[in-house]
Structure formats: structure tokens, C-alpha cells
Amino acid sequence: MPADGGGLVLVLNAGSSSLKFAGFAAMPEGPEPRFGGQVEGIGAAPHLVARNAAGEVLADHRWDGGDAPANHAEALGVIVRGLDQALQGEAILAIGHRVVHGGTDFAAPLRIDDAAMAALDRLVPLAPLHQPHNLVGIRAAAAHFPGVPQVACFDTAFHRTQSWAAETYALPPRFYDQGIRRYGFHGLSYEYISRRIAAEDAALGAGRLVVAHLGNGASLCAIEGGRSRASTMGFTALDGIPMGTRSGQIDPGVVLHMIDALGMTTAEVTRLLYNGSGLKGLSGVSQDVRQIEAAGTEAAGRALEHFAFRVRREIGAMAASIGGIDALVFTAGIGENAHGLRARICAGLEFLGITLDPARNAANAAEISAAGAAVRVLVRRTDEEGMIARHTLDLLRAG
Incomplete structure (x- = not known):
């Protein structure tokens, strides 16, 4: 061409x-x-x-x-x-x-x-x-x-730089060999954010990032030197933190109980975990954070509390997987816009060096960390389609 x-x-x-x-x-x-x-x-x-x-x-x-x-x-x-x-x-x-x-x-x-x-x-x-x-x-x-x-x-390609320890489940090796392992998802979004941060600040891009892709589908990724080292999603896009309608991580014993004791079929369990859980299932209102916040009910408040708790917990886990954190990046629909939920998530993360500037956070500014905070907290719009276009054009030009 x-x-x-x-x-x-x-x-x-x-x-x-x-x-x-x-x-x-x-x-x-x-x-x-x-x-x-x-x-x-x-x-x-x-x-x-x-x-x-x-x-x-x-x-x-x-x-x-x-x-x-x-x-x-x-x-x-x-x-x-x-x-x-x-x-x-x-x-x-x-x-x-x-x-x-x-x-x-x-x-x-x-x-x-x-x-x-x-x-x-x-x-x-x-x-x-x-x-x-x-x-x-x-x-x-x-x-x-x-x-x-x-x-x-x-979406899985970006995560292939993870170690065996990060990828494997504690199952006999034959299952890993059969492809049952942690693949991770939202990779195109994480790749875009990683490249964008590196273009803005080469030193930060070479450092330790925890990126929170929070949308109807949601996950976190630990990135070190531009490479994925750990992620919250696993074998499927159901694992990890709660999402709009997906449960996120759940004790496998709960699934066995649903099938064996409650008599649910695998199709019924699948529909529940993928389509009837998460923010929608907890709140009884919607998967849309704006509608949940506006509802003002006890169930709505508890749904947001649980979501924030799980994201906060996984930020700590992702930071631990790469030995620290230089920047926390929020992206995707919730991450880019839901300033109230961002504040809930970051409350209690001061021990990691994360402190928000309330005014900048409320304004959805590009950088929302408090002046002098040890860890930068950024808000960036993701662009999966732009990443796909770049890959496609590069491959085409390479012949």
C-alpha cells in the first residue's frame, strides 16, 4: 500500500x-x-x-x-x-x-x-x-x-507477557497444557493507555502503572515497563471485580452449590453470573452508575460500596504484583466520568501514596491526585478502535 x-x-x-x-x-x-x-x-x-x-x-x-x-x-x-x-x-x-x-x-x-x-x-x-x-x-x-x-x-494478546505464576491456576499441569489458564482481557485498552502514558512521560511509561478499566465490563491491570504483569480477569471475562451485570470473582463452591443444591442448570447459572449480577444485580436498579447514584436506595448505596471495595482491594493486589505503584490510571466509561465512585475507590489508599484533589476529581481533570502526593492519579480516555486501526495499518504496511 x-x-x-x-x-x-x-x-x-x-x-x-x-x-x-x-x-x-x-x-x-x-x-x-x-x-x-x-x-x-x-x-x-x-x-x-x-x-x-x-x-x-x-x-x-x-x-x-x-x-x-x-x-x-x-x-x-x-x-x-x-x-x-x-x-x-x-x-x-x-x-x-x-x-x-x-x-x-x-x-x-x-x-x-x-x-x-x-x-x-x-x-x-x-x-x-x-x-x-x-x-x-x-x-x-x-x-x-x-x-x-x-x-x-x-484482547488477550497484551497479557501474554505475564509470568507462568501469574497465568496459572493451582490445578494439575495437564489443565494448563490444555489451555486452562489466566488470559486476561481489555488488552487493547491497556495497550493504548500504556502507549499514551509513555508518549506523555517516558519515565512514567517505563515505570509501574495500575490501570483501572472500569466500564460495563471492568478489570484492572498491573503494567511494568509497558508490559502486562498481572490482571484481574482470568480464563474468561467473568473473573475479577464486579461489573455492570457480571459477578466478577466468586467462590467456585457457590457455583457447585447452585447446581447441586439449588437445582440450577448450567445455562441458568451462566445467565445469572453474566447478565443478572454485578452492579445491576446488587442494586436492583441498573448497571448504569448514574442511575444507581440517583436512586438513593439502601441497595443502590451498598452496590456502590461493594464495587468500590473490590476495586480498591485489587489496586493493592496489582501494586503488590509489580513491587509498587508510580501511577494509578482510571479509564473507560465509569473510570473516566464517575468522580464520586473514584473518590470512594481511592478513600483508604493513602498508605500507597494515593490521595485525591477533590476539586480536580469532581471536574474529571486529567490528573486528579493531590499536590505532593507520592502516586500520580490520572484520568485518560481509552481508544480501543484507534489501537486496532494502528495495528491494522502497521501490519498492512509491513506487507
Whole structure:
């Protein structure tokens, strides 16, 4: 491809009922954002929103008739038709995809071909609630854009620098050899934050970071010298801290009790732990922190208290795994915006050198630590789509 720019890199992130998309101009210095958006509610009440790089709305459409996209392929068709009008003949050079699970073999972005798709299909049992939707997005894109290179970027890849001790479970070695180990997720977000911090402050980027990716899916990662050393998510994206609707870490004996004593099926337990627990299950209100805070009920308050306690506990654990902490970074929807919850989380972490400036925290400032605090506390917007675009462009240019 030409090294002097021209053309577009399209990024697709297929979820269970949504398809996020973003377009980046292929510039010599790297991908430059042009537009982004998503079709959500696929199969139920689809809603398309698209914005340009300045945040201005380009499209906002809800379907209420028989022409609504019923699956990811049809949703991509809607996006493609919009692109045809917007691009005015500009070529799509490559398509980058977020793929949740790369297993043990894929620790870097991958050019997708038939053999790669077969390998990714074999990983579906490791992420049955996520991987199939990612692969549907890839197949739909291949049908709409025949011949256009496609690249898989893995959420697990960033964590492959962790040690055996950090990865393994205390099970007989044969299970580790079969792939039952801690993989970690949100890797594209952590990689972006790590690179961004290093670009802002090389010394800090080479130091010890604890990054809290707090959104509907939530986890923490200990990063030392730009490399993942420990993370709260494990074999699946269910482990670790509580999330919007996911339980997070739970005693395995509870699951056995639910099945053996309560008579729940594995499907019922799966739905409970993935979709009926976390902030939503505890609060009885919502997984949205804004709605929980506004509810003002005892259950809502206890949900926030528990979430803050678990995140605070894991900050200490992540710091211990890398021998200390130079900066704590909050990112993702809750991390970037929920200043009240950030204050709850950091209360009691003074022993680590973490102290917030209340005014700066309330303003969602880029740095919210108190003057003179031993540990910097930062708020940074993550950009998984931008990270995917960069990986895709780099792989394309490398041939």
C-alpha cells in the first residue's frame, strides 16, 4: 500500500447485539480518526448513531418496521451503504477487527485467511459469549468487502507477557497444557493507555502503572515497563471485580452449590453470573452508575460500596504484583466520568501514596491526585478502535 497516505482503515467491533465501527484515514504518521458509531439493539430495536471526528452527529436512525437489520450482516450492510455515500470513492484499504480471544498462539495482530479463521473458530469454547459475534463480524465484512485485507486484533494478546505464576491456576499441569489458564482481557485498552502514558512521560511509561478499566465490563491491570504483569480477569471475562451485570470473582463452591443444591442448570447459572449480577444485580436498579447514584436506595448505596471495595482491594493486589505503584490510571466509561465512585475507590489508599484533589476529581481533570502526593492519579480516555486501526495499518504496511 502507499506509504504517503490515502485510503481508509475501517475498524469493526462486533458484540452480542451491537456492531461498533470507526473509520481512520491512513496517514503517514498513523491512523487519523474520521468517523465512528454503532448499530445497537440488533435483533430487537436497532438504533444507528454515527458521528464525525469532531463529535457532530452524522446519522441517528431507529427502525420500527420490517426493514430493520436482523443480524450483524444486515447491520454491516446498513453501515456500508452509509459509507458508500460518505467516502465518495475513497478506497477502504483494510478492515481491523476486535477479537476477544487469541488463545495461547496469538500474541500479536493477525492477517486473516482461511487457516486463521479455522484457528479462531477453535477458540470459541474459551469465549462462547464473545468470540462467535467477533467471527460473525469478520465473515460479514469479508462478504461485503471481498479482497480487502482483514486483521484480527486480540484482547488477550497484551497479557501474554505475564509470568507462568501469574497465568496459572493451582490445578494439575495437564489443565494448563490444555489451555486452562489466566488470559486476561481489555488488552487493547491497556495497550493504548500504556502507549499514551509513555508518549506523555517516558519515565512514567517505563515505570509501574495500575490501570483501572472500569466500564460495563471492568478489570484492572498491573503494567511494568509497558508490559502486562498481572490482571484481574482470568480464563474468561467473568473473573475479577464486579461489573455492570457480571459477578466478577466468586467462590467456585457457590457455583457447585447452585447446581447441586439449588437445582440450577448450567445455562441458568451462566445467565445469572453474566447478565443478572454485578452492579445491576446488587442494586436492583441498573448497571448504569448514574442511575444507581440517583436512586438513593439502601441497595443502590451498598452496590456502590461493594464495587468500590473490590476495586480498591485489587489496586493493592496489582501494586503488590509489580513491587509498587508510580501511577494509578482510571479509564473507560465509569473510570473516566464517575468522580464520586473514584473518590470512594481511592478513600483508604493513602498508605500507597494515593490521595485525591477533590476539586480536580469532581471536574474529571486529567490528573486528579493531590499536590505532593507520592502516586500520580490520572484520568485518560481509552481508544480501543484507534489501537486496532494502528495495528491494522502497521501490519498492512509491513506487507
